[in-house]
Amino acid sequence: MKILKLAFIGGAxxxxxxxxxxxxxxxxxxxxxxxxxxxxxxxAPVLSFLNNIYEGLVRRNQGMSIEGSLAQxxxxxxxxxxxxxxxxxxxxxxxxxxxxxxxxMFSYERASSEAADVRSWFAPVKEVRVVDDYTIDFxxxxxxxxxxxSIANFMIxxxxxxxxxxxxxxxxxxENFATMNVNGTGPFTVTSRDPGIKTVLTPxxxxxxxxxxxxxxxxxTPIGNAATGLAALLSGEIDFIQPIPLQDVTQVEGRNGFKxxxxxxxxxxxxxxxxxxxxxxxxxxxxxxxxxxxxxxxxAAAHAIDIASIDRVLFRGKIDGASQLVPAGISGYSEAxxxxxxxxxxxxxxxxxxxxxxxxxxxxxxxxxxRYINDEALCRAAASMFAAVGLNAELSTGPVRDYWPxxxxxxxxxxxxxxxxxxxDMEHPIRFLLSTPNSEKKLGxxxxxxxxxxxxxxxxxxxxxxxxxxxxxxxxxxxxAITQAEAAYIPLYTQxxxxxxxxxIDLTQRADNFFMLRWVTVN
Amino acid sequence: xxYFIVKRMIQSVFVMLAVAFLAFSLFxxxxxxxxxxxxxxxSVVDQERLREELGLNDPFVSQFIRFTGDMLQGDFGYSYxxxxxxxxxxxxxxxxxxxxxxxALIISLLVGVPAGVYTALKPRGIWTQTILMTTLVGVSVPxxxxxxxxxxxxxxxxxxxxxxGRGGTVQIGNWESSLFTFSGWRAxxxxxxxxxxxxxxxxxxxxxxxxxxxxRSDYIRFAMARGVPMRKxxxxxxxxxxxxxxITIIGLQxxxxxxxxIVTESVFQWPGMGLLFLESIRFVDIPVMGVYLVxxxxxxxxxxxxxxxxxxxxxxRLRLRELE
Numbered sequence: 001m002k003i004l005k006l007a008f009i010g011g012a013x014x015x016x017x018x019x020x021x022x023x024x025x026x027x028x029x030x031x032x033x034x035x036x037x038x039x040x041x042x043x044a045p046v047l048s049f050l051n052n053i054y055e056g057l058v059r060r061n062q063g064m065s066i067e068g069s070l071a072q073x074x075x076x077x078x079x080x081x082x083x084x085x086x087x088x089x090x091x092x093x094x095x096x097x098x099x100x101x102x103x104x105m106f107s108y109e110r111a112s113s114e115a116a117d118v119r120s121w122f123a124p125v126k127e128v129r130v131v132d133d134y135t136i137d138f139x140x141x142x143x144x145x146x147x148x149x150s151i152a153n154f155m156i157x158x159x160x161x162x163x164x165x166x167x168x169x170x171x172x173x174x175e176n177f178a179t180m181n182v183n184g185t186g187p188f189t190v191t192s193r194d195p196g197i198k199t200v201l202t203p204x205x206x207x208x209x210x211x212x213x214x215x216x217x218x219x220x221t222p223i224g225n226a227a228t229g230l231a232a233l234l235s236g237e238i239d240f241i242q243p244i245p246l247q248d249v250t251q252v253e254g255r256n257g258f259k260x261x262x263x264x265x266x267x268x269x270x271x272x273x274x275x276x277x278x279x280x281x282x283x284x285x286x287x288x289x290x291x292x293x294x295x296x297x298x299x300a301a302a303h304a305i306d307i308a309s310i311d312r313v314l315f316r317g318k319i320d321g322a323s324q325l326v327p328a329g330i331s332g333y334s335e336a337x338x339x340x341x342x343x344x345x346x347x348x349x350x351x352x353x354x355x356x357x358x359x360x361x362x363x364x365x366x367x368x369x370x371r372y373i374n375d376e377a378l379c380r381a382a383a384s385m386f387a388a389v390g391l392n393a394e395l396s397t398g399p400v401r402d403y404w405p406x407x408x409x410x411x412x413x414x415x416x417x418x419x420x421x422x423x424x425d426m427e428h429p430i431r432f433l434l435s436t437p438n439s440e441k442k443l444g445x446x447x448x449x450x451x452x453x454x455x456x457x458x459x460x461x462x463x464x465x466x467x468x469x470x471x472x473x474x475x476x477x478x479x480x481a482i483t484q485a486e487a488a489y490i491p492l493y494t495q496x497x498x499x500x501x502x503x504x505i506d507l508t509q510r511a512d513n514f515f516m517l518r519w520v521t522v523n
Numbered sequence: 524x525x526y527f528i529v530k531r532m533i534q535s536v537f538v539m540l541a542v543a544f545l546a547f548s549l550f551x552x553x554x555x556x557x558x559x560x561x562x563x564x565x566s567v568v569d570q571e572r573l574r575e576e577l578g579l580n581d582p583f584v585s586q587f588i589r590f591t592g593d594m595l596q597g598d599f600g601y602s603y604x605x606x607x608x609x610x611x612x613x614x615x616x617x618x619x620x621x622x623x624x625x626x627a628l629i630i631s632l633l634v635g636v637p638a639g640v641y642t643a644l645k646p647r648g649i650w651t652q653t654i655l656m657t658t659l660v661g662v663s664v665p666x667x668x669x670x671x672x673x674x675x676x677x678x679x680x681x682x683x684x685x686x687x688g689r690g691g692t693v694q695i696g697n698w699e700s701s702l703f704t705f706s707g708w709r710a711x712x713x714x715x716x717x718x719x720x721x722x723x724x725x726x727x728x729x730x731x732x733x734x735x736x737x738x739r740s741d742y743i744r745f746a747m748a749r750g751v752p753m754r755k756x757x758x759x760x761x762x763x764x765x766x767x768x769x770i771t772i773i774g775l776q777x778x779x780x781x782x783x784x785i786v787t788e789s790v791f792q793w794p795g796m797g798l799l800f801l802e803s804i805r806f807v808d809i810p811v812m813g814v815y816l817v818x819x820x821x822x823x824x825x826x827x828x829x830x831x832x833x834x835x836x837x838x839x840r841l842r843l844r845e846l847e
Contacts, residue, residue, distance in 0.1 A: 032802075034604050042562025114572070120564040172576070175606040195605055195612075196802060197688075197794040223687060223792045224802065227671050231686040232792075235678045401554030401807050422564055432563075442566045 023522035025215045025505075027240040027515070028229050032196045032222035037178040038155035039111040040170035042118045047153045048514040049220070052201065054155035054184035057085050057104065058148050062508045062519065064266075064424055066149055070099065070156055070185060074148055076467075082126075082139040083147055089134055091208045093158040094182070094189045101136040104128075106159035108138075115172040121151055123442060124464075143465040145472075149331075150423045158183050187211060187518045188218065196222060201517065213520045233258065233500055239522070240501040242515055246315065246373055252500045261499040263509045266330060267420040268322045269372055271382070271490040272433075273298055273413075276450030280413050282364025282394050291361055292413065298487035300351035301414075302341040304389045307493060310381055314374050315496065322491035324480050325419060325429035329511075332426025332463075332473065334480035340491065348389040360390020363413035371400040372418045373495055379416055407448040415448065418495060420512070426476050427463055434483055435460055451488045455479075528828070535824035540591065542820040546813055547587045556603050556807040577603070590813055600810040604803065609814045613796060618698045619689060620788070620795030624780045626702075626711055627719035632773070635723045639730025640762060643738065658724040666783075670717040670790035677713060685710045687792035714791040718784055726773060733765040774830040778823040 033049040034041050051059070057071035068074075071085040091099040105128060112122040124147065127139040140147060157178070162168055165177035182190045187209060188201040201218040203211060221238065223229040226245050232238045234255060244252065244260070252258050273292040280286050291297045307321040323340040326333055352360060365386075367379035376397045383393040393414070398406070407415055421428035436452040437444035443460075444450075459475050466472040483489070499509055508519040557574050574580055578589065593600060599610040638658075642651040661669070678686035690710030693703045701707030737743060738761055746756055785797035792798070796815060803811040 034806075035606060040606070041560070042564055114569075117561050117565055117569075119569070120566055171606045172573075173606065174601045175608070179606055194794075195607065196799065221688065221792070224798070224805075225789050225792065228674065228687050228790055228792050231671075231674045231679050235682060235686045237686060399554065401559055401805065402552075404558040405555040439567045442568070445567050446563065 023214055024217045024219065025240070025517070025520055025522055026219045026221070026238045027242075028221045028223045028232060028238045029242050029515070030222065030224055030226070030229065032199075035171070035179050036182050036190065036193065037167070037170050037176075038153075038157070039107075039116040039118050040172075040179070042120075044513060048512075049199075050155060050182075050184075051153070051186070051514060052188045052517045053182050053186045053190060054157070055186045056152055056154045056156065057087075058152050060152050060424075060510070060512070060514075062510060064511055066152060070104075076143075076145075077137060077139065080137075080139050081141065081143050082137060083144075084131070084135065084137050087134040087136065088208065091185050092206050093161065093185055094204050094206070095158070095161055096206075097158055097160055099156070099158070099185055100133045101130045102133075103156055103159050104136050105130050106162065107154070107156045110157065110162070110169060111154060113169055115169045117170070118154065120442065121154060142461070143467060145467050146423060146425055146427060146464070149425060156185065187213075209518075211518065213518050214522055215517060215520050218517050218520075230500075233502075236502070239505050240499065240507065240520075242499040242513070243373075244498055244500045246318070246496070246498060248500075249316065249498060257503050259501055259503055261497075261501060261507075261509045262318060263497040264320065264327060264511060265420065265495045265497045265513055266327055266424065266511045267372075267418045267495040268325055268327060269375075269378070269416070269418045269492045269495055270322070270325065271301070271492065272415050272417050272449045273301075273451075273489075274410065274449045275452070275488075277410065277413070280361075280363050281411065282362075282413055284362045284394075286361045286363075290413075291355065291357055292363070294355045295486055296351045296355040297357065298490075299341065300348040300355070300389060301386065301391060302487050302490045303344045303348040303351070304385050304391060305341075305382060305490060305492065306343040306385055307340070308343070309385075310378065311493070314377050314381060315493075318496040318498075319493040322493050324426075324484070324491055325433060325489065326421050326426050327494040330421060330424055330426060332476045334426070334473075334477045336477045337480045337484055341487075345389050352390055357390070360392060362392035362394060365393040365395045365414045365416075366403070366406060366412040367395065367397045367416040368400045368403040369397040371403065372416070373498075375416060378492075410448070412448070417446070417448075417489075419446070424512070426480075427460075430456065430460055430463065430476075430479055434479065434488060451483075453482060453486065453488075456482060528832075531824070531828050531831070535821065535828075538824055539817050539820045543591055543594075543813060543817050544587060546816045547590065548583065550807075550809050550812065551583065553804065553809075553812075554807045556809055559806045560603055590810075594814070594817070599814050602803075602808050602811050604806040604808045604811070609810050612799060612811060613814055613818060614697065615699070616794060616796045616799050618700060619793060620781060620784055620797060622700065622702060623711065623714055623718060623784055623787070623793060623795060624777065626715040627780060627784075628722060628773070628777055630715055631719040631723035631726050635726030636730050636769075639727040640734055640757070640765075642727070643731045643734035644757060646735070654727075658727060661720040662724045666717060666721070666786045667790050669720055670714070670787060673713045673717060674790070684713055686713075689794060714787050714793050717790070718780060718787040722773070722776060722780060725776065726769065729769050729772060730765060733768060734761060737761045737764050771830055771834060774826060774833065778826040781822055782819050 031045040033046040035046060038050045038054050055069045057069060058066045059069040061067050070088055070091060072088050074083050074085045077084055087101055093099060108128050112119045124140045124144050125138055126141045129137040131137055161183045167176045167178035171179050180193060187204055187207045189204045190199060191202050192200045199220045223232060229241050230244060230248050233241050249260050252260050277290045279288050279290050311317055311319045321340045323338045324334055365379060365383060367375055369376040379395055379397060383395045386393045419429055419433060431443060432446045434451060434456050435443040436457050437447050437450055456479050459479050463472055463475050497509060497513060504523040506521040508516060557570050561570055578586060602609055602612060638654055642654055645651050674686045677684045688710055689701045690706035691704035692699045692701045692707060701711055743761060746760060784795060785801060788795045788797035789801050800815045
């Protein structure tokens with residue numbers, strides 16, 4: 001049956017003259033998308049994969065800026081807070097049914113339901129109003145200039161299809177029709193899926209856009225073991241793999257016919273402190289006090305880190321030091337505060353002496369060992385740099401599945417964290433990492449150390465609502481300046497992005513680590 | 524006989540219960556499924572609600588009772604990771620693991636038995652020494668290293684065999700088999716060798732030791748004196764007697780081959796139960812981990828039972844004892 005279906009679609013594809021040559025493209029990644037339901041899981045592997053099949057009102061282009069997708073244009077509402085989206089006409093879903101504002105309304109209700117994991121995107125939304133078949137208003141509680149950016153991954157389902165197949169809500173416990181089947185408006189559709197083993201995609205002949213790719217069939221295989229993935233590429237069985245480990249870069253570069261694609265992710269790696277903790281938990285020499293509550297101690301820790309050495313030894317010169325919680329190029333990045341604390345062990349020692357710890361002290365440093373590139377090695381290197389100024393870090397590392405629960409339970413003195421701003425704006429880390437934790441207002445949910453600054457808390461809503469870019473930037477600059485002066489975190493560097501492909505493959509490496517089939521050319 | 528089987532089956536239920544209990548008491552240390560199921564932007568309130576819905580806040584004992592109760596009623600639950608029914612996920616992966624295990628076993632017997640006989644009959648030959656040395660490497664090098672070495676030699680350097688996956692498969696009822704296509708066999712070869720190496724070495728050494736023992740026994744010496752042809756002596760009288768204990772041990776080891784195919788499956792991205800189990804650990808997919816371990820326990824019990832029955836079938840003395 002599977003084969004028959006494939007043959008049929010293959011035949012259909014042959015009729016629609018897409019590109020000069022028809023090409024099969026095989027690629028691998030380390031994680032299989034858990035579901036085909038775009039509202040069930042808010043994770044990069046799922047959203048990246050489904051962006052090939054489903055589409056949002058807006059989408060990100062190769063340079064990460066927002067452009068129209070199912071919405072042709074959008075403008076702020078004149079009489080209310082929020083946005084009006086003017087939808088594209090004549091778009092059909094892969095099953096042939098017509099796309100209109102009812103589908104957007106339905107998808108909004110579905111994606112903001114309790115069963116959806118993506119519902120936090122709609123926290124600012126007060127109401128959604130269908131104006132006509134191709135106009136829809138998203139009314140927000142307060143002015144929200146960033147709203148269109150924040151829903152780039154909000155994908156639209158066909159109302160009729162979902163209702164006919166009992167997939168009105170995302171599957172929470174048991175699977176439903178949308179877990180395994182798709183019906184999007186996007187450039188590709190799924191022709192067969194074997195979860196964890198193989199997924200086959202073919203171009204959507206009825207796509208409204210002009211295809212830039214020349215792929216006639218794309219086969220995705222998840223390969224969990226990095227060495228196996230590399231072997232699969234080098235043996236020619238796959239055309240492209242994301243990501244490859246840093247230590248394999250020279251292997252790939254050294255071979256004819258392969259290339260390494262390097263870029264920078266938007267993820268900033270940083271150390272965080274237990275600001276709220278009254279005493280150190282893992283210290284052998286300090287009891288009843290938490291030296292990290294003293295800003296001078298936090299600054300000393302920042303001055304102890306030698307990013308240039310970390311770059312040279314651990315990252316083969318592929319990283320840039322970070323001064324704040326987002327990398328340059330992200331909207332809201334504070335140019336005015338773009339210098340990071342200098343590597344200055346003498347100054348660090350002086351600061352420690354000033355704070356009353358001339359001989360330093362010991363503390364516990366928690367790190368994951370399977371979450372970020374070289375995370376464990378980084379922490380080892382940092383621990384020895386800390387030790388050089390008298391900060392004796394007791395390092396403990398573990399897998400990420402156990403790491404977040406430990407941080408939630410406050411089991412750390414200092415910890416490692418990487419943060420990629422989901423909205424590609426500085427507001428995102430301010431909301432999640434710098435706001436005083438408040439579960440009711442959904443603020444500071446990843447601010448494990450409980451950093452709290454009243455001025456930052458007051459500025460956040462104004463930043464979220466300010467429409468004038470200059471005024472907004474001034475407020476963001478103030479937040480960055482405050483948190484730098486207080487050494488709320490120690491931003492370290494931007495994580496590199498390393499993919500590998502055969503020489504004859506052209507593709508786009510986007511900074512959010514999403515891989516889009518519609519930009520693939522097989523030469 | 525029937526009594527014997529029924530007794531074993533009842534025992535197996537207790538074994539599986541014990542395994543499930545041990546597994547469940549360990550799951551708490553694997554990590555938090557909720558943080559693996561939800562995205563970074565999911566609020567703490569929503570996480571807590573999900574935790575409550577899945578019953579993860581319940582005490583350990585009631586979670587365990589619910590799990591075993593559901594299982595006894597045939598409800599294996601749904602995966603936290605993919606939301607698919609666990610029973611389907613595991614049964615879909617059984618053929619890949621079983622075919623890999625059986626082919627690995629056959630390779631180990633086809634190579635191990637003749638090699639064992641040869642090294643027993645010519646204990647001082649240069650080939651014997653070579654074989655013994657080589658297989659020593661086979662036991663002492665970890666499986667994943669052997670796998671990676673084979674992949675880089677035959678897959679990357681020579682380009683003869685695929686480096687991952689099952690190749691072409693054929694659907695026979697519910698059974699997805701790779702034994703009926705050429706590409707399926709090509710894909711099966713390297714993982715089967717990797718998985719079979721340890722078993723091969725064990726078989727060879729066992730056959731060698733047994734064979735040398737048998738060759739020293741009185742009836743062989745007597746047959747030699749009578750002038751029975753050497754060929755008949757070696758392959759009829761000596762070898763058959765060697766095989767009885769060998770079959771027992773190899774049979775018992777087969778359960779281990781199935782259970783420990785995890786490493787091989789991971790290295791070759793072989794879509795069997797072991798790979799599923801590894802993915803489940805990464806995502807703290809408790810329902811899948813629980814059912815997998817219980818299924819593996821069942822395999823062990825089943826293999827032991829079959830070996831016991833084989834023993835009765837082969838050895839007439841055991842049947843006599845049963846009758847008395």
